[in-house]
């Protein structure tokens with residue numbers, strides 16, 4: 390595990406919150422399994438090849454563990470939360486997975502080794518926690534500098550049409566009344582109770598066109614967009630029955646109406 394480098398304001402508050410979230414085991418209980426369609430998309434891209442994959446914001450390794458279990462890929466799992474990586478480490482030990490194919494990196498993307506990865510994962514809102522637009526674009530640029538012409542980026546973010554309308558309105562009101570121009574449309578703060586006390590998370594909600602532009606500004610071209618699910622992630626992660634139902638509906642759901650929007654992008 391490499392040590393963390395300096396991280397900015399939003400990221401350092403996210404680091405504290407996610408440490409609490411993972412330490413309390415609330416995250417594991419809320420999202421016990423990976424999203425089935427996102428996992429399928431990732432496994433299809435790996436296609437049983439020994440690719441070099443980087444799972445950025447890997448959390449407790451919902452996707453990393455599955456990749457190690459069912460493919461010969463070499464995975465670098467990075468996260469700003471040391472507690473997330475500690476939980477992932479425990480899981481690797483419990484499942485006796487091949488330790489020679491995994492590298493854990495603690496810290497922001499800047500501390501990732503300067504390798505050319507074949508597949509870059511940024512799953513389930515990691516980008517949305519990275520801060521305001523310039524910080525999100527900088528994160529995507531860091532990843533572009535670790536890509537080669539055949540690299541694929543799989544990314545999923547919350548849809549502005551489906552998530553947190555109350556917080557959106559509150560952020561809008563605050564922009565108008567307090568003249569907080571720094572806050573971009575889609576930037577919100579939301580609260581969650583973790584281990585009995587309140588935690589405030591920064592989040593950016595995306596439209597598909599905004600995501601496409603942000604990716605382009607960071608050196609990525611969007612090639613595919615799909616809904617990540619119809620139902621909330623916690624529902625399908627906890628109920629295999631709901632997950633099966635959701636997989637059927639996803640086939641006819643436009644990407645922007647997904648609970649999350651999942652895209653595949655390539656270097657420009």
Ligand SMILES: C[S@@+](CC[C@H](N)C(=O)[O-])C[C@H]1O[C@@H](n2cnc3c(N)ncnc32)[C@H](O)[C@@H]1O
Pocket residue numbers: 400403404407420445446447448449450451452467468469470473496497498511512513514515518519
């Ligand atoms: C919603 S969780 C998603 C975790 C995992 N990808 C999954 O699907 O379960 C967001 C994760 O992103 C991490 N994170 C937040 N901001 C980050 C940043 N700037 N760089 C790297 N990781 C970050 C958090 O610590 C947390 O583990």
